Amino acid sequence: MIVQVIFGIKLITLSYYMELQQLRYFVMVAEELHFGRAADRLHISQPALSKQIANLEKEIGLALLTRTKRTVKLTTAGQVFIEQSKQLLSQVDTAIQLTRRTARGEAGHLTIGFTETATHTVLPNLVKEFRSNYPNVELTMLGLSTEAQVAALNRDQIDIAFCILPLMSAA
Amino acid sequence: MIVQVIFGIKLITLSYYMELQQLRYFVMVAEELHFGRAADRLHISQPALSKQIANLEKEIGLALLTRTKRTVKLTTAGQVFIEQSKQLLSQVDTAIQLTRRTARGEAGHLTIGFTETATHTVLPNLVKEFRSNYPNVELTMLGLSTEAQVAALNRDQIDIAFCILPLMSAA
DNA sequence: TAAAAATACTCCATAGGTATTTTAT
DNA sequence: ATAAAATACCTATGGAGTATTTTTA
Numbered sequence: 001m002i003v004q005v006i007f008g009i010k011l012i013t014l015s016y017y018m019e020l021q022q023l024r025y026f027v028m029v030a031e032e033l034h035f036g037r038a039a040d041r042l043h044i045s046q047p048a049l050s051k052q053i054a055n056l057e058k059e060i061g062l063a064l065l066t067r068t069k070r071t072v073k074l075t076t077a078g079q080v081f082i083e084q085s086k087q088l089l090s091q092v093d094t095a096i097q098l099t100r101r102t103a104r105g106e107a108g109h110l111t112i113g114f115t116e117t118a119t120h121t122v123l124p125n126l127v128k129e130f131r132s133n134y135p136n137v138e139l140t141m142l143g144l145s146t147e148a149q150v151a152a153l154n155r156d157q158i159d160i161a162f163c164i165l166p167l168m169s170a171a
Numbered sequence: 172m173i174v175q176v177i178f179g180i181k182l183i184t185l186s187y188y189m190e191l192q193q194l195r196y197f198v199m200v201a202e203e204l205h206f207g208r209a210a211d212r213l214h215i216s217q218p219a220l221s222k223q224i225a226n227l228e229k230e231i232g233l234a235l236l237t238r239t240k241r242t243v244k245l246t247t248a249g250q251v252f253i254e255q256s257k258q259l260l261s262q263v264d265t266a267i268q269l270t271r272r273t274a275r276g277e278a279g280h281l282t283i284g285f286t287e288t289a290t291h292t293v294l295p296n297l298v299k300e301f302r303s304n305y306p307n308v309e310l311t312m313l314g315l316s317t318e319a320q321v322a323a324l325n326r327d328q329i330d331i332a333f334c335i336l337p338l339m340s341a342a
Numbered sequence: 343t344a345a346a347a348a349t350a351c352t353c354c355a356t357a358g359g360t361a362t363t364t365t366a367t
Numbered sequence: 368a369t370a371a372a373a374t375a376c377c378t379a380t381g382g383a384g385t386a387t388t389t390t391t392a
Binding site: 192218220226241242 | 382383384385386389390391392
C-alpha cells in the first residue's frame with residue numbers, strides 16, 4: 001500500500017505487485033496439478049497456497065488454472081505463464097551466480113598495461129594460463145611505457161601493470 | 172521460514188528468498204545513489220529501505236553498494252547485479268503482457284481446417300485480414316475433406332473448420 | 343556541524359495456520 | 368462416500384514506521 005500526502009491530502013493507493021514467491025508456488029502447482037500435494041512439497045498448508053495462487057491470478061487479471069473440486073489444469077494463458085515463470089526463476093539464479101562470480105573475480109573485465117619487454121617474456125604464458133583458469137574474464141591489453149602505466153594505474157585506467165623496476169616517477 | 176515435522180521432531184529451517192520488491196528497491200537506490208531520496212521516490216521510509224537492501228545483500232552474500240555515511244556507490248558486483256535486475260523486472264512485465272494477450276486471443280496458435288473449395292473463395296481474404304489484425308497469432312492450415320474436418324474438430328486437432336454444408340456425418 | 347546511513351524499538355498488514363464447508367466423482 | 372479445493376477465521380512473522388545514534392566530509 002502506497003500512502004502519499006499531497007497538498008495536505010492523504011492519498012492511499014492500493015497496488016499489488018507480483019512476487020517471485022508466487023511464481024515459485026505457481027510452478028509447483030502446475031507441476032503437480034494438485035493443490036494438496038503442491039502445498040506439501042512447498043511446506044505450507046493447502047489453503048495458504050490456494051490463496052496465493054488466487055492473488056497471483058487477481059494481479060494478472062485472469063485465470064491461470066481451471067479447477068473443479070476434483071481436477072486442476074492450466075488454461076491456455078496459464079500454459080504461457082508457466083513457461084515464462086520457469087524462465088524468470090532460472091534467470092534469477094543465473095543473475096545471482098553471475099554476480100557472485102564477478103565478486104570472486106571469476107567474471108568481469110581486466111585491463112592490463114604492459115611494456116614491449118613483457119610481450120616476449122612473462123606475458124604470453126601468464127595470459128594463456130589466466131585465460132584457461134578464468135574463461136569468463138575479458139582481458140584488455142594496453143602497450144604502454146613504464147611511466148604511462150604508473151599514470152594509468154593512478155587514473156584507474158588499467159588494473160594491472162607489467163613494467164620495468166625501479167620506477168622513476170613518484171607513484 | 173520452513174517448519175517441518177519428521178519423526179515427531181520439529182525441524183526449523185531459515186531460508187530467505189530474493190523477492191522482486193527488493194530488486195525494485197535496489198534499482199531505485201542504484202539510480203539515486205542516495206538512500207533518502209530513493210526512499211522518498213518509493214514512498215517508504217529510509218530505514219525500511221536500508222534494511223531491505225541489507226537483506227538483499229545478505230541473501231546474495233556480498234556487498235552490492237559501498238557506503239560511507241556521506242556517499243553511496245555500486246561495487247563491481249553491484250554493477251553487474253543492477254543490469255541483471257533491470258532486465259529481470261522488464262522480463263516480468265513482458266511475461267505478464269504476453270500472458271494477457273494470449274488470454275485475449277491476441278497471441279497464441281490457431282489451427283484451421285479447410286476444403287479445396289475454400290482455398291480459392293473465402294480463405295485468402297480472411298487469412299490476410301486476420302494476419303493484419305492479430306500478427307502474434309500463429310496459423311496452421313490443414314487441407315482436409317469436410318468429413319475429416321468434423322472428426323479433427325472432435326479430437327481438438329483443429330480449432331476452426333471451413334467446410335461444405337450440409338454435414339453428412341453425425342457430429 | 344550537518345547531512346546521511348545505520349540502529350533500536352514498535353506496530354500492523356498479510357502470509358500462513360486450523361477448522362470447516364462445498365462439490366464433483 | 369470421499370477426495371480435494373474453497374471459505375472463514377485466527378495467529379504471528381516480518382515489512383514498514385518513528386525516534387535516535389553514528390559517522391565522515
